[in-house]
Amino acid sequence: MNISIIGSGYVGLVTGVCLAEIGHKVICADNDQEKIKKLKSGKVPIYEPGLETLLARNMKRRKILFTTSIKEATQKSTVIFIAVGTPSKPNGEADLTYVENVAREIALNIDSYKLIIEKSTVPAETGKRIERTIRLNLPRKYQRKNKVIELDVASNPEFLREGSAIEDFMHPDRVVMGVESKRAEKLLREIYKPLHTHLVVTDINSAEIIKHASNSFLATKISFINSIAQICDRVGADVLKVAEGMGLDKRIGRSFLNVGIGYGGSCFPKDVDAFIRLSEKNGYHFSLLKEVRNVNEEQKASFIRMIEDKLWIIKNKMIGILGLAFKPNTDDMRNAPAIDIIHTLRHEGAVIKAYDPQAMVNAEKILKGVTFCKDPYTLAKGCDCLLVLTEWEEFKKINFQKLRHLMRQTIIFDGRNLFHGDHLEQLGFEYYGIGRGMSKNNR
Numbered sequence: 001m002n003i004s005i006i007g008s009g010y011v012g013l014v015t016g017v018c019l020a021e022i023g024h025k026v027i028c029a030d031n032d033q034e035k036i037k038k039l040k041s042g043k044v045p046i047y048e049p050g051l052e053t054l055l056a057r058n059m060k061r062r063k064i065l066f067t068t069s070i071k072e073a074t075q076k077s078t079v080i081f082i083a084v085g086t087p088s089k090p091n092g093e094a095d096l097t098y099v100e101n102v103a104r105e106i107a108l109n110i111d112s113y114k115l116i117i118e119k120s121t122v123p124a125e126t127g128k129r130i131e132r133t134i135r136l137n138l139p140r141k142y143q144r145k146n147k148v149i150e151l152d153v154a155s156n157p158e159f160l161r162e163g164s165a166i167e168d169f170m171h172p173d174r175v176v177m178g179v180e181s182k183r184a185e186k187l188l189r190e191i192y193k194p195l196h197t198h199l200v201v202t203d204i205n206s207a208e209i210i211k212h213a214s215n216s217f218l219a220t221k222i223s224f225i226n227s228i229a230q231i232c233d234r235v236g237a238d239v240l241k242v243a244e245g246m247g248l249d250k251r252i253g254r255s256f257l258n259v260g261i262g263y264g265g266s267c268f269p270k271d272v273d274a275f276i277r278l279s280e281k282n283g284y285h286f287s288l289l290k291e292v293r294n295v296n297e298e299q300k301a302s303f304i305r306m307i308e309d310k311l312w313i314i315k316n317k318m319i320g321i322l323g324l325a326f327k328p329n330t331d332d333m334r335n336a337p338a339i340d341i342i343h344t345l346r347h348e349g350a351v352i353k354a355y356d357p358q359a360m361v362n363a364e365k366i367l368k369g370v371t372f373c374k375d376p377y378t379l380a381k382g383c384d385c386l387l388v389l390t391e392w393e394e395f396k397k398i399n400f401q402k403l404r405h406l407m408r409q410t411i412i413f414d415g416r417n418l419f420h421g422d423h424l425e426q427l428g429f430e431y432y433g434i435g436r437g438m439s440k441n442n443r
């Protein structure tokens with residue numbers, strides 16, 4: 001099938017490359033000229049494991065092309081996915097400016113039947129607004145009664161996780177299709193047929209809600225276990241054991257019970273905010289989700305309080321940050337908890353050094369006054385403590401014997417419970433994890 005994807009970022013590019021891999025002819029469009037130039041030369045502008053290899057294979061097979069022209073993308077395809085960003089407005093609402101712009105541009109260039117699919121995460125009722133925008137902006141000739149142009153709008157939310165995006169796209173738990181015509185359903189079924197996966201077919205509003213509800217639920221699970229961690233610290237229990245004991249119950253499941261410094265990234269914070277706003281606008285006070293958000297903020301604040309307590313004076317202390325990205329296997333810094341933590345500590349006068357295997361190029365653009373280091377050992381040199389803010393596998397291979405001799409004070413605050421505290425303590429470190437019963441033991 002001839003498919004276009006408008007917006008070639010984390011989601012659009014992975015979607016385009018994977019749809020090409022399963023046999024479709026794909027055009028990826030973006031209005032970022034630099035991005036398209038890079039992609040045309042076979043370079044992937046983001047870090048996503050396996051993506052560059054898959055892109056090379058499908059460029060060679062001539063299954064995927066890149067353009068900055070929405071006209072070309074619209075006219076050469078029957079199906080058009082919209083995968084542009086939907087960031088937060090200051091009041092938390094999803095900013096749908098990019099979606100509206102794309103809808104208008106599609107309308108201006110439409111020349112035959114099109115199925116327009118929302119891939120971006122959008123609030124309920126966006127599908128209706130996209131359709132209305134397209135109909136209002138159709139060229140004059142199509143606005144006459146006798147020259148009607150047929151089109152469908154559908155919702156097909158994306159559930160991939162950065163860092164394992166290809167695997168998630170190719171082997172999804174389910175594919176959700178919000179459709180309101182047989183033709184749209186038939187086309188969507190055909191697109192995903194090669195994946196042999198479970199399809200959930202529903203109306204557009206329900207599909208839109210499924211995405212927001214899923215992300216909000218996962219965020220709730222994280223805030224729940226983070227609250228449990230707070231209790232564990234106070235009573236001297238170990239949250240890792242608690243999560244194991246809870247997670248083995250099939251009704252609960254172990255995933256998303258990882259304690260840490262709170263969720264971040266380009267999805268959970270904005271999607272929780274947008275869902276709260278959507279509820280408010282429709283007369284429902286979603287107090288549960290508001291508390292999920294509060295707990296998430298408190299998680300960062302309590303981590304900082306622990307550092308202030310154990311380090312005593314922050315001013316002029318040299319603090320080494322191990323990990324900047326909001327999670328491992330990505331270079332994405334959007335809403336990474338590291339940003340708030342670093343800003344607070346810098347504000348209190350700390351000298352900050354940082355190392356991340358992939359995210360430093362993006363981090364440099366937003367974190368001023370931070371010294372970026374080439375490896376964990378350069379980072380550790382002269383530090384009064386290290387903070388683990390992303391659980392990169394690579395960090396497990398650090399030689400702590402060597403590291404110990406480079407630091408001024410051997411203190412580790414492990415915001416992701418990545419390390420075994422006992423082991424590090426045997427090596428002479430003071431170790432603080434999250435929810436490991438520490439505050440009780442140290443009172």
Ligand SMILES: NC(=O)c1ccc[n+]([C@@H]2O[C@H](COP(=O)([O-])OP(=O)(O)OC[C@H]3O[C@@H](n4cnc5c(N)ncnc54)[C@H](O)[C@@H]3O)[C@@H](O)[C@H]2O)c1
Pocket residue numbers: 006007008009010011012029030031032035083084085086098101102119120121122158159160161162266267
């Ligand atoms: N990143 C994720 O893990 C993830 C997962 C599931 C869903 N989503 C959702 O998918 C959507 C896209 O997210 P993303 O992370 O890929 O964003 P992104 O910022 O990486 O990519 C968006 C792209 O759209 C392009 N764009 C904006 N306006 C355009 C226009 N008028 N014409 C052409 N291109 C335009 C931008 O240049 C950018 O390259 C969001 O709604 C997000 O919530 C993201």
